Amino acid sequence: MSATEAAVQHGEAVVEHGAAAAQTLHHAAEAAGHGGGHATGGIHAPELQNLLDYVRAAFTDKGMYDDCIGHGFWGLSYFDVANIFFAMLIAVTLGVIAWRLSRNLKKVPTGFQALAEVFVGGMQTYFCGIMGNKLGKIFTPFVGTIFIYILCMNYIGLIPFAKSPIALNINVPASMAICVFFLVQYHGIRQNGIKKYAQHFVGETAGIPVLDQFLILLNIFLHIFGELVKPASLTLRLFGNISGEDAVVAALVGLVVALPWYAPVPIQTFFFPLALLFGLIQAIVFSTLSAVYLLLMSAHEEH
Amino acid sequence: MEPGALLGLALPLGVGIAAVGSGYGLGQAVGKAMEAMGRQPEAADKIQTAMIIGCALIEALTIYALVALFVLMGKI
Numbered sequence: 384m385s386a387t388e389a390a391v392q393h394g395e396a397v398v399e400h401g402a403a404a405a406q407t408l409h410h411a412a413e414a415a416g417h418g419g420g421h422a423t424g425g426i427h428a429p430e431l432q433n434l435l436d437y438v439r440a441a442f443t444d445k446g447m448y449d450d451c452i453g454h455g456f457w458g459l460s461y462f463d464v465a466n467i468f469f470a471m472l473i474a475v476t477l478g479v480i481a482w483r484l485s486r487n488l489k490k491v492p493t494g495f496q497a498l499a500e501v502f503v504g505g506m507q508t509y510f511c512g513i514m515g516n517k518l519g520k521i522f523t524p525f526v527g528t529i530f531i532y533i534l535c536m537n538y539i540g541l542i543p544f545a546k547s548p549i550a551l552n553i554n555v556p557a558s559m560a561i562c563v564f565f566l567v568q569y570h571g572i573r574q575n576g577i578k579k580y581a582q583h584f585v586g587e588t589a590g591i592p593v594l595d596q597f598l599i600l601l602n603i604f605l606h607i608f609g610e611l612v613k614p615a616s617l618t619l620r621l622f623g624n625i626s627g628e629d630a631v632v633a634a635l636v637g638l639v640v641a642l643p644w645y646a647p648v649p650i651q652t653f654f655f656p657l658a659l660l661f662g663l664i665q666a667i668v669f670s671t672l673s674a675v676y677l678l679l680m681s682a683h684e685e686h
Numbered sequence: 687m688e689p690g691a692l693l694g695l696a697l698p699l700g701v702g703i704a705a706v707g708s709g710y711g712l713g714q715a716v717g718k719a720m721e722a723m724g725r726q727p728e729a730a731d732k733i734q735t736a737m738i739i740g741c742a743l744i745e746a747l748t749i750y751a752l753v754a755l756f757v758l759m760g761k762i
Contacts, residue, residue, distance in 0.1 A: 428756055513735060551756075616746055623749035626756060668742040675739060 428626065429633035433546035435465045463554060470548035470555045473535045506530065513671065514678045522677055525566065529559060530670035533621070537662030540629045541655060549621060550629035556621040560614035563673045568610070571680040613676055617669060624665050628658050694762045697755045704751035711744040 439461065484499055492500050506527040511519030536555070540547025548555045572580045586602035588595045635651035642648065719737035723730045 428759060512731065619753050620742065620746045620749050623753045623756075624745075627749075627752050630756075664738070668738060671735065671739055672742065 428551055428630040429637060430551055430629070431546075431633045431636060432544075433465060433469070434544045435468060435546075437544075462552060465546060466548045466550075466552040466555055469539060469546050470536065473532065473539060473548070477531060477535065503527065510670075510674050513674045518678060518681060522674065526670045526674050526677075529563070529673060530666050533559070533669050534662065534666040537625055537666060538659070540625065541632070541658055541662075547625055547629055549625040551626050553618060553622050557614075557618045559669070560617040560621075563617065563676065564610075564614040567613075567673075567676045567680050570677055574681045617672060621665055621669055624661060628661050632658065690762050693758055697758060697762075701748065701751045701755055704748045708744050708748045711747075712741055715740050715744060 484496060489496065503523075507519065507523045510523045510526055513519070514522060533549075536548050539545045540550055571583070575583070584603050584606040585599055586606075588599065632651050632654060635654060639648070639650050715737060719733050722733050726733075
């Protein structure tokens with residue numbers, strides 16, 4: 384089935400679904416947000432409006448709660464574009480900040496440079512503790528960038544009118560996990576040489592004729608599967624956590640909308656400290672696991 | 687019973703059962719890590735790093751159930 388057909392079928396399913404669930408609490412959640420993400424890699428969950436929804440409602444004939452259209456642009460739907468827009472916004476902002484900071488570095492740091500140096504130094508200490516001094520110094524720029532990027536993407540979902548690029552759409556976390564996957568494989572080949580890298584997949588032989596061939600096949604299959612599972616689990620962990628967190632916030636906002644006018648309690652605020660904690664932990668976990676995968680790939684000579 | 691109602695019953699139940707399992711696992715992992723930290727406070731940093739990685743791996747199992755819930759939620 385092509386992406387276009389899938390999107391159209393999704394759209395029809397949503398129309399029926401909307402008619403059936405009109406009187407439920409779910410409806411309150413959809414009134415506050417909208418069931419979003421019917422797209423390539425998107426999912427259905429309560430979701431708050433973001434800036435782009437208002438822009439789209441203002442400049443097109445689509446309403447605020449309309450589902451995806453526009454599967455013409457590189458096969459991307461509106462919801463993909465919204466996530467990628469916020470991801471690029473963060474990437475460009477971080478890039479500009481880093482560029483501005485690194486222009487005129489002083490020997491004796493002051494102000495913002497001192498703050499950044501403390502931050503970067505802390506990350507370097509942390510990753511050197513995991514990967515060892517040599518590898519840590521090489522890979523802190525990559526893994527640390529991933530950490531900052533994910534942290535910003537997790538936290539932007541808590542700002543009104545912004546959307547977390549990770550939430551409810553699998554494309555952005557998958558892209559980062561794929562980057563990590565290819566870096567790990569490249570590092571494995573460069574560090575060990577192509578022969579030892581292949582040896583890692585084959586495993587060691589015992590010298591027994593038939594059993595050896597069987598075990599080699601099993602080993603190759605298991606190792607390839609193990610390598611492919613790593614990016615999948617990285618993606619799904621980050622995606623599921625942040626999607627769940629944002630869906631909970633949106634569902635709580637739906638509850639607030641359903642409250643009577645004389646008791647306006649902002650219920651979702653009580654969830655925010657937990658959301659801040661989750662965002663930090665997921666950023667730490669993603670970057671730490673990337674570091675561990677890099678370490679596992681390079682430590683072959685030592686054991 | 688119609689499929690939508692069955693899904694509506696099964697999905698939260700499935701996530702709940704997955705959460706029971708990984709809750710038990712997390713309790714074991716964090717409890718043992720705390721014990722180890724209490725016994726050797728100078729190794730607390732290393733233990734904490736290993737604990738966080740382990741917790742992430744355990745927690746991922748519940749997250750898979752949650753992702754399945756998200757994927758099937760449109761069919762309710």
